[in-house]
Amino acid sequence: MRIFKQALALSLVLSAGVVSDVMALELYVDTNTKQIFAEPGPGRVLLGTFVKSEDVPAKTETPKVRSAPSQTSAESPSKTESAELTPSRKDQTTEVADKAANENLADKVSVLEERVKEAEKVHMEFDDRGLHFKTKDGNFSFAVNGRIQPAAQYNFINDPNPAFGHSTPNELNSGANIRRARLGVEGTFFKIWDYKFEFDFSRGNGTVASGITDAFVRLNHTDALSYKIGSFKEPFSLEEAASNRFLTFIERHMAVNSFVDNPNTYKTGIGVNYAVPRWQTGIAFQTEPVGGWSSASTSVNANGNQSRNNGSGDTGWTAIGRITGRPWMEDETKFLHVGISAGHTDVNTQYRADGTMVGEGSGGGGGGMSFTAFPGTNVDRTNILNTGNLSNGALTDPNRRQISSFDRYGAESWLVYGPFSAQAEFLRTNINGVGYDNEHLTGYYGFVSYFLTGESKAYHVRNGAANRIKPKKPFNWNGSGFGAWEVAAGYDYIDMNSGVIRGGRASMFRFGLNWYPHSNVKFQNNIVYLLDIDTSGAPTTDTQGYSGGAGARTRGWDNGDFAAFLSQITVDF
Structure with a gap:
């Protein structure tokens, strides 16, 4: 019914006089500019089919006038008054017609606006953040994101000590x-809440036990x-x-890999974050990662944090925080960032009734x-x-030795x-527990990079x-x-020899060439060259906490030589 009224109103506006030639016309409205078009196009919604009428001159005949008897002088004033009133009535008629036309036009515009509002209730767009859907009132949004990173490695120097035995x-x-092959969803609800869920199908060195990365709900207080x-x-x-x-x-x-990423940096807990352009702080209280034990989650029991039983022991927990700032900043392309991090992690070790350690040697x-x-x-x-x-x-x-906790500190x-x-x-990283006395593991790195095409590193305020x-x-x-081109070079060092801990020490150079053809695509090429490897303190047998030949493999890289060419493509949305 509304479409019929709309068509009728528009026909009245477009037509005047007698219709001589009628043509059907489809009209479209642009949801952004509110303009009306006669052809479909991007962002245009069909308004309806209308009839356009062309004006033609009406055929008239010259009226025959019959002579009338002359009127008396008494009748003359009356006729004169009538003649004087005629133009006034015509003006009133024209005014009424204009008013009706304006009202019809207003009704048409109102209907048109309603149609536009209906079309704008859900807005969809695709940008470098992915595919996004959002309601007009901003209360709800939904986005699909993902990434894939095909990688290749060629070792052109690969000279450890020969293996022995089995x-x-x-x-x-x-x-x-x-x-990495990740797929996720994220969005908002009621404006102040947002959520994110992401799964990595390649996480855990070939297993999906620890495939969940982000899975949280966030309340944005401000x-x-x-x-x-x-x-x-x-x-x-x-x-x-x-x-x-x-x-x-x-x-x-x-x-960073050894002290943060390898133990699975994605952990379950609660966190608070405050971030403005010049400084940021984040604190969290977290337990163990989601999923069963794997090489990406080294500190949890075999059953995993999702399937605990009376033999699993209490979950470990972490209290951790980071404060960063940009004390010097001219703009987003010239700034100095500094920061510190600290965290305490409580570690669970489970023993059987006879005092032997659960899982030792496995x-x-x-x-x-x-x-x-x-x-x-x-x-x-493979860990060397x-x-x-x-x-x-x-x-x-x-x-015996039993780690009860460890403390981490960082400066950046x-x-x-x-x-x-x-x-x-x-x-x-400081190690605490039975059999340890001020043992600590350390590492540092530094690198420089330069964009040959003039771009600058970008800054994520919240992170x-x-x-x-x-x-x-x-x-x-x-x-x-030609996209953006970047060259980089750096030095990397780690020392895990301290007191009774003999995890080894290594240093290396890194060289990189990166090409960014688009903001969502990156080609990376690296050369890594190990300068020095000292693993002379590692045992050659499965003792002192080593299992599965890990000690012998670590010992096998003592004074070894290694260099590799690496490449990787990142495509994300």
Whole structure:
């Protein structure tokens, strides 16, 4: 009925006089500009089918006038008065007609606005953040995101010590794989709440036991202050705070991997974050990761945090925080970032009734904690440094060791000056427990990078870390743009030899060449070259917390030589 009225109103506006030629006309409305068009197009909604009438002159005949007898002078004033009133009545008639036309036009516009409002209730767009749906009132939004990172590794120097006995070869393998394959959803509800869920189908070195990464709900108290609960990253370390999509090198540096990422930085808990352009702080209280024990989750029992039983023991927990700021800042392309991190982690070790440790001598499952490191490779990430489980030996063993907790500290700095940037971090992990006396593990790295095409590193305010690079001139086959090109070089060092802990020590150089053809696509090429490896203190047998030949493999890399060429493509949305 509304469409019929609308068509009738528009026909009245478009037509006048007698219809001589009638034509059906489909009209479309642009939902953004509210303009009406006669052809379909992007963002246009069909308004309806209308009839357009063309005016033609009406055929008239000259009226025949009959002579009338002359009127008396008494009748003349009356006729004169009547003649004078005639124009006034015509004006009134015209005014009424105009008013009716305006009312019809107003009704038509009102109906049109209602149609536009209906069309705008849900808005969809695709940008560098992914595919987004949002209601007009802003109460609800929904987005689909994901990433895939095909990777390749070629080892052109691969010279550890020969394996012996039943041990597998110590050499690392060349090859290709899918480093990450993640798919997730995120959005908002009632404006102040947002959520995120993400699953990594390649997480856990070939298993999906620890595939859940982010799975949280967040309450945004203000634009700066927010609270969240669920599974999310620990607030620790500049490089860890940055998404792997935005890293300068393909893999994080050894100390960050060993002390933060390898033990699974995604843990279940509650957190508070406050972030403004010049400074940011985040604190969290978290327990263990989601999922069963795997190489990506070294500190939990075999049943996993999702299937605890009376033999699992209490969950470990972490209290952790990070404070960062930009004390010097000219603009978003020239600033100095500094920050510190600290955290305390309580570790669970489970023992049987006879005092023996659950899971000792196997690939995990009895709690405790181990720290490992691999040489920055992205396909074969076999650990060449390994502390072994820092809980080992039965309760009755006078030489037993049991890690009860560890404390982590970090200091970070990052200078961005136009296309140039320099970044560095120092991390330290103190080991506490039976059989330990001030043992600590340390590591640091530093690197510089430069954009040959003039771009600058981007800053993520909420995370206090690197953000997406947007090329000034995205790549185009016609030669109008070549994307962004970046070169980088850095030094990486880690030392896990301290007191009774003999996990090894290593240092290496990294070189990188990155190409960003578009903001959602990145090609990375790295060369890693190990300078020095000292693993002389690792045992050659499965003792002192080592299992599965891990000690012999670590020992096999003592004074070894290694260099590799790495490549990786990141496509995300």
